[in-house]
Amino acid sequence: MRWEQANYSKAILPEYQGNPLIEALPKKANDSDVIEKFCNYPDLSSHIRTSLDYLEREEYLARIDELRQPLPQYIECFRAIERAIKSGYLAKNPLTPTTMQYLHYPVDARPNVEPATGYFVPKGKGITLIGDSGVGKTCMLEQVLSYFPHVIEHGNYNGKPLDFKYQVVWVKVDCPRNSSVRELCEEILFSLDSAMRNERTTPGTTIPKLLTQIEQKIKSSHLGILVIDEMQNLQFKRTGGENNLLKFLHHIVNKLGVPLFFCANPPFDDSLALTLKNARRAESGRTIFMKPLQRHDIGWESFIAELWDLQWTNVETQLSDELNDKMYELSLGNIDMACRIYCEAQQLVIGTGDENITSAVLEYAYPVACSLSSRTNEVIEARQNLILPRRTAKQNTVPNTLKTKLGKPRIIGDYNRPHHPEFEVRLRELHLTDKLLHMIVDPDLIQRGIATGNVPTYMQDVGILCDESFIFSEFREL
Template sequence: MSTMKSVIAHYSEAVLPEQRGNPLIEALPVQLSDHDVLLALSHFPELDEHIRWNAPAVVREQYVDRIKQFRCPQGNYIECYKYISRALRDGYFSRNPLKSSTVQYLHYYKDERPDIEPVDGYFQSCADTVTIVGLSGSGKTTMLEQVLSYFPQVIEHVNYKGAFPGFHKQVVWIKVNCPYNASVRDLCEAILGALDNVLNTGITIPASRNGSLARQIAQKIKSSFLGVLVIDEMQRLKFSRTGGENTLIDFLHEIVDSLGVPLVFCGNHPFDETLTKKLRIARRAESGGYMRISSPEYNSSDWQTFVNYLWPLQWTNIESPLTSELNEKLFILSKGNIGLAQAIYKRAQMKVIGSGNEMINCAVLASSTPPLSSHSEEFINEPIPGTQGRRKLATVIIPKAVEHQHPLEQKVSAPGRDTVDKISVIPGDLNRPQHTEFLKVITSVINNLDHYLVQVEHPGVIRSLAQESSTYSQLKRYGLLCTDPLNE
């Protein structure tokens, strides 16, 4: 998650007439077009060509970690951005700090407000709830954090239309995790800690009694003008006979109804199945929008754009162009899971850098699949996107814990280098040694291939023999065929 971003308010007139004159709304960033959303939320790490071709392996391995920073927004980023932007504006609509209804809202808790109705009427919440669900690693949390990072977390108000607006700081969003035990108190303390952190006001000691703590949270949320509360890891919420989860849900609804703060639920499957068990909760959970994030299909623009921007991020000293075979292999191994695909590509480069043969091929990709993720029950049961009901792209068997099948970590000094390189044994890769007794010999040949080619006495013999039928006997006659590699 990016670090907290605080900015001084710059106001732009709201598009809707009913939202104009509201400093909370007019201080938000202007609405982006679909194209601008993708540009604003993307991040492509810089590839330093000098480092790639000249730096030792130990340096290039560190540069490979930049792949973790790679962000190529998918089409669903646009939908998520619109949901968050709409939720913020709708939630702030009924909390205009310049109106008397908001003044009364700030000073009274729940139903304790006086019977005297303000000039602008009683406070009426306009907040909704957005729910985002998807398979673990499908990129929903990354997407959500990228969208949130576009909005400043804190906006400081000094002068609105020539006067002080009556408040100083506006907290646009905070993000917390759902407690493991569905405890309201644990969630309250998490919210309180997050608000203290972004407001930089010091640690607030939580009240000992739950009722007092709820009031404490309510007042903190009100005074900070919290725009949207994001709760991740909602799959931890499972309804049981104890009823603790219902208490938590009721508390969250209180935040929406009484405090007017929109919620964003984010969770792995089967959080969506949990919601459907309670009609009232399900209806409320999707009032502001519902998204089910799934992996893109191979022929989709999302996957092809992702892989074509990711693949050039190579810090190997051999350029391995993206072919349709490599593209399809990475897709099948990851099942289109963007997070897993990035992990495979990163591990593939880490595996070959410094090995003496830094080419990336299908065997290297297959041996770089994270064993725990790829063999989880959830991942195994997930079909390859786009193959349901039709012929599959391919059948792939990923060896379990490939790197542990051949625990060889023999170190050799490669000619012309000042660092100690590693030899990678990758099952199924015919371009790399598969038997330990050939390691030194084959590595020596690979590292001195240019030298050997220069020493060939008959430079045109290979080309001419390609047209003859007795190729092997002719090669042996010229002394170019090795029949005893261990002794010659």
């Protein structure tokens, strides 16, 4: 949680000027400067590659999880949040009589005396982010939100003291699985108390009392935007709990003017589309769709280049088109799956004596790293629709490796990997199949061979046994 002292900068829009809540926000920056803030490239520490201790190199694989490569949607998401926060604060300038009335009276019980600057008119917007699990929604959201301070501490503005001290720019909570209004309210209360470093508020015993507490907390904290993750938990059933939750969220936007940010997996967008009212409110600020990266998009090329650099094997394997295609084929452009596959591939070869990363190694790493994801309907369907060009050229790999200490066996089917790499794929299929008995074409073959009294000769006759020494001796006689 990041606290900052208010540093006021004159707003660009005239209507934003003179509003300390807006002018305390980070100064407007161009896209390239913003993107730099979102990047996180772990230190490679390339000297570790020469370490003879394979355990030390394995430990560095944890840094793969720290990689943050901004994608094109980052700027779109950032600008939407930036606009929504400023728009929400526009009607809440703490120096105006309008806001003073808004802060001191419940929204449904304001006096009939209109302030000199007019009644409070909420300006809250709704932003919705939709994307499959693993495409990087939460990661992007965390990076974008981290651009803004969590809490801004105010002092004097233009030489005059302010009547308030703290401004909570954003809070992020998860949607309860049972669509409970009470659980969401309690989570929001706790998050606001935590942000302002207050003691935890005892929740009201009834929903109306709880809603009153929420209203008071949101007002006193000058909340900029409320982010709700895991909105796919909102299941539309006959019980009506989800409708009550939506009504509560609409109350926050319509009455308090606080922008909402929904983050969810499909089919949350289909649920919102059931009614025009829900759809209109959820998309008033922006609707952003995040899909798995496409093979030849700049997003994938940028991501895979940065990911592949995080390599702690004792021999550096260059990213060829073949390996790039294989990574995309296995991960389907899913960032989370790609990171897990690549980490597992290095885990498999480090300390084996041959630490080259090949397509076969990536294929073996896939079912280990994505054993559950690979069986989901989304992945199966996407894999059926995947079409990639195939390379005919062989990959050039570096033959020289350091004589590292061997501390673990090689991957299954890999005890002789340097000598017979062509067997890896077939051996892996045999190892992973759950229908091994069905793959045995002739289960009585050995018994018939024993019955002949000469098993080797029988096996040669039926084409099962290849006696290489016999063939070689015959060749020499020719």
